[in-house]
Each structure stands twice: as structure tokens, then as C-alpha cells.
Amino acid sequence: MRITKKKAENTTEVFAEGAIDTLSSPKLLAFIEEIIASGEYNITVDFKGVDYVSSAGLKVFLSVSRMLEGKGSLILRNMNSRIKKVFDITGFLPLFNIQ
Amino acid sequence: MVATTIIIKNKDEEISKAVESVRKYLKHKDFSEDCECSLAVAFDEMLSNIIHHGYNDDSEHSIKITLSSKGKDFIGTIEDDAVAFNPLLHPEADTSLPLSERKIGGLGIHLVRNMMDKMEYKRVQNKNVLTLFKKDERV
Numbered sequence: 001m002r003i004t005k006k007k008a009e010n011t012t013e014v015f016a017e018g019a020i021d022t023l024s025s026p027k028l029l030a031f032i033e034e035i036i037a038s039g040e041y042n043i044t045v046d047f048k049g050v051d052y053v054s055s056a057g058l059k060v061f062l063s064v065s066r067m068l069e070g071k072g073s074l075i076l077r078n079m080n081s082r083i084k085k086v087f088d089i090t091g092f093l094p095l096f097n098i099q
Numbered sequence: 100m101v102a103t104t105i106i107i108k109n110k111d112e113e114i115s116k117a118v119e120s121v122r123k124y125l126k127h128k129d130f131s132e133d134c135e136c137s138l139a140v141a142f143d144e145m146l147s148n149i150i151h152h153g154y155n156d157d158s159e160h161s162i163k164i165t166l167s168s169k170g171k172d173f174i175g176t177i178e179d180d181a182v183a184f185n186p187l188l189h190p191e192a193d194t195s196l197p198l199s200e201r202k203i204g205g206l207g208i209h210l211v212r213n214m215m216d217k218m219e220y221k222r223v224q225n226k227n228v229l230t231l232f233k234k235d236e237r238v
Binding site: 019021022023051052053054055056058062065066081082085086089090091092095 | 111112114118133139140143144146192194195197198199201207209210213214
């Protein structure tokens, strides 16, 4: 999986490419944790290049969301319908800011 | 129905190898991308469950995966020598809890149950045999 970031006006954008699954999820979490550790609390994850997300990926967003609670915000954007379905089946859809 | 067999070891890196083989198989058989991704998630979930929770020792174990299809009907089997575990009897995850009370355990199985058309489990000669059925819904 390839992960990159870009500083935008009020947020740090994270672009993931490939699958967010058992093997890649720890890398994504470490990548976002580093951003939070640098003092950036508004994070947007862009799913444009993401094929699918497994429950290991959901765990990442759950952890990040808890880390940012009361400090900033997590926005998830550009999800394809398959990824939305995974969030929907697990009841995660209403818990996140999905754009 | 000619089946494709993949054998992997009980290591995280091997999950990707198996998932890649599943995706390649489905592409070759002209299954839709939606179906391919659902099955990629299903194999990722079930294999990681086996590898993370199924073994009481540090030894190397083999997991056998068999893929077959007839038209748009896919059948995948996972056979492992891990502790007996029937995912069909695993309690349903509570998907209505707020974010702060959410636990991740059980979500993978919940996902697979919802994404597959049917699942079957058998314990055969000290092995778990899980079969996943998925029909490609693309017209």
C-alpha cells in the first residue's frame, strides 16, 4: 500500500492506495499517528485510490477517531460504494463524517 | 469444475499472497470488481482470524485454500488445522453501539456473513473446513 499526505488549508489530507486490510492497516495507523504526534488534529482520509477496506481498516478509523476526540476532526472522503457498504454493514456509517 | 489450490503458511504476509491469488482467479474468470473485492475482504477476514486466534503453538502450519466456480457462482474453501472454530456459531456483533463503546472483535465475521451468500462449516479429521459461496450479481 502507498500512503502519502498533503497539507491543505484546515486539514492534513491522507491519500491511501490499494487495500486497507490486515497487512496494510498497521502502516496506515502508524502514518496517521505520526501526523497526530506532530500536532495536526484535523485529518482527512481520501479513499479515491482504495480498492476495499476490511475490519482491520475499520479498527484504524475507530482508533484515529478516538485519538482526535475533543481535539480535532476526522473526515473520510471519496469512498466507493463497496467501501461504504463495509461501513454500513458494520454500523460505522453514521459514526463518521463521510463526504 | 476444475479447482485451483493455494497453500499458505500461518503468517500475516501470506494472507496478502492468498488474497492476490483469489483476485487473480476471479479476474481470470471474469467476475465483477465488486464480487472480487467482497471475496478479498472475506478471505482477509477469515485467514487473519485463523492466523491470529487459531493456534496455541509457535509452529508453522499450512492453510489450504481451494477456489472453484461454475458460471457466476464462486465457491471457496479454507481448510486449517487450527483449534476447532465454527464462525457460523460466533455471536452476532452489536453494530448499534456508539463509537466510544465499539469493539472490533467479531466485526470481521459479521462482515463476511453479510457479504457472502452462504457459508458452511465442517470439522473433518481435526481440521476446520469453511466454505464460502458467492454469486456474482452483475448482469
